[in-house]
Amino acid sequence: MPRLVQQGRECSRGVSRVFEVQPAAPAVLTIDLDAVVANWRRIAREVAPASAAAVVKADAYGLGAAQVVPVLVAAGCQHFFVAHQSEAEKIRDLVPDDALLAVLNGLHAGGEAAAAAMGITPVLNSVGQAQRWQAQAERLGRVLPALLQVDTGMARHGLAPDEVLPLAQDEAFRRAVPLVAVMSHLACSDEPDHQANADQAKAFAALAQGFPDVPRCFANSGGALLGAAFHGDLVRPGLALYGAEPADGRGEPFAPVVQLQARVVQTREISAGTPVGYGHSWQAAKPTRLATLSxxxxxxxxxxxxxRGAAWARGHVLPIVGRVSMDVTVVDISAxxxxxxxxxxxxxxxxxxxSIEAVAQExxxxxxxxxxQLGHRYQRVYKGGCISAVDR
Structure with missing residues (x-):
């Protein structure tokens, strides 16, 4: 199990505590919950009057949905998206009953009864999903809300264009399944000037006309930065909440959320010609000082x-030498x-x-x-996250 540490105030008791990094921790992952909230609030301001959701799939992008969701709820977020029904079930108790908890991949056949019982809202991506959700509503004798996704050029999720109008005109479906929103997904929002963005916006506008009174949900993190034409009624940022830049580094950077530090296991000096690591893929060209990181x-x-990668310490970049192993990485500390x-x-x-972008690029x-992919052997330190009504 990951080791979890909360820094700062203990909100429920109002007690101030300071936690120390455990000296035995091989590496320390610090997650700034206040920065997550700041990034969500920034997007909410920029897209108003549209509402801002939060995408918390994949365990809140690896940072811990159990920690991230409550601070976003406290900050006022009322719309949450996950990828799978199992993810929704794990955080159901963290999300208010009147908030939207939506499953982007929709429901696999057989999952409808459990989703309906738990108040989970599927994104309907196919005619089959729509028919099964309608049938579940009719079995229960009550309406079951959903979102409907249309494919506007990504060929991944959503109804094909020729499937949209028949469903829009299906009165039995519309009675049983009130639509929370009609939605689609941008393929190239990380490239603001890509022609696909305008093409998809045009296609989405045309398909959404079949649902004139239904809210529209189109923009992801990058789309939220493309302007009001992409905002619709609800945007669903994910990556930007966690401090990474969603689009070509344009505009003000989002508040950094993650800091990862690795501990030095040992240092050594090697002579010229000494190979390092598996496969001897690197050899020292001159006498070199090394550090093995955990x-x-x-x-x-x-x-x-x-x-090709690097670490950083004491004002210097420390290049990785040799292969990254399962448990350790060696860096050159000669500088x-x-x-x-x-x-x-x-x-x-x-x-x-x-930055996370620089490391990813390398x-x-x-x-x-x-x-x-951030692992679970780190000591996880959560900073902040104490939000009062006055902070909202």
Missing amino acids: IGYADGFPRSLSN LHAGALAEGDLVEIIGPHR AGTIAYELLT
């Missing part, structure tokens, strides 16, 4: 960072004064000097993947 691919630290790093010291892996991936 972080590896079992912790979600990408193996693709072998011989530091001898003795500047010792066993037990922490070095920055992600943080103010090593790894040949994206911030989404890096966040959601």
Whole structure:
């Protein structure tokens, strides 16, 4: 199990406590809950009068839905999206009964009764999902709300354009399944100038006309930054809430949420020609000082960072040398004064000097993947999260 630490005030009791990083922790993942709230509030301000939801799928992008959802509820968020029904069931008790808890992938056949009993709202992505949800409503003799997704050019989720109008004209469906929103998903919102954004907006507007009185939900994090034409009535940011930049680094950066530090296991000096790590993929060209860090691919630290990534300490970038192993990674600390790093010291892996976007780029991936792969061997330290009514 991950080790969880909450820094600062204990809200329910009003007690001030300070928690120390555990000296035995191999690495420390610090998650700033106040920054999550600040990022949600920023988006809510920018998209008003539309409402801002929160996408908390994949355990709140790897940061802990059990910790993230309550602070967003306290901040006033009333709309939550997850990917799977099982994720919704895990956080059902954290979300108010009158708030929206929606499942983006919809429901697998057979899950309808449990979802209806728990007040979980599916996103209907196919005619089959819509028919099964309607049948469940009719069995129960009551209406069951849903969102309806239409495909506007991503060929992933949603009704095909020729399936939309027949469902819109199906009076029995509309009586049994009142639609919370009609929605779609942007494929290229991380590239603001991509023609696909305008093309999808046009397609969505046309398809949504079949549901004239139903709210519209279109924009993800990147879409929220594209302007009012993309906002509709409800936006559903995910990545931006967790401090990563959703679109080509344009505009003011979002508040950083994550800091990851790894502990020095040992240091050593090697002579020229000495190989390092599995496969001897790196050899020292000159006498070199090394530090072995307690972080590896079992912790979600990408193996693709072998011989190309870096850590940071004492004002210097520390290049990774050799392959990232399951449990450890070796960095070159020759730029530091001898003795500047010792066993037990922490070095920055992600943080103010090593942004999550920079680390992801070096790894040949994206911030989404890096966040959601953050491991459970870290000591997790949660900062902030105490929100009073006056703070809203």
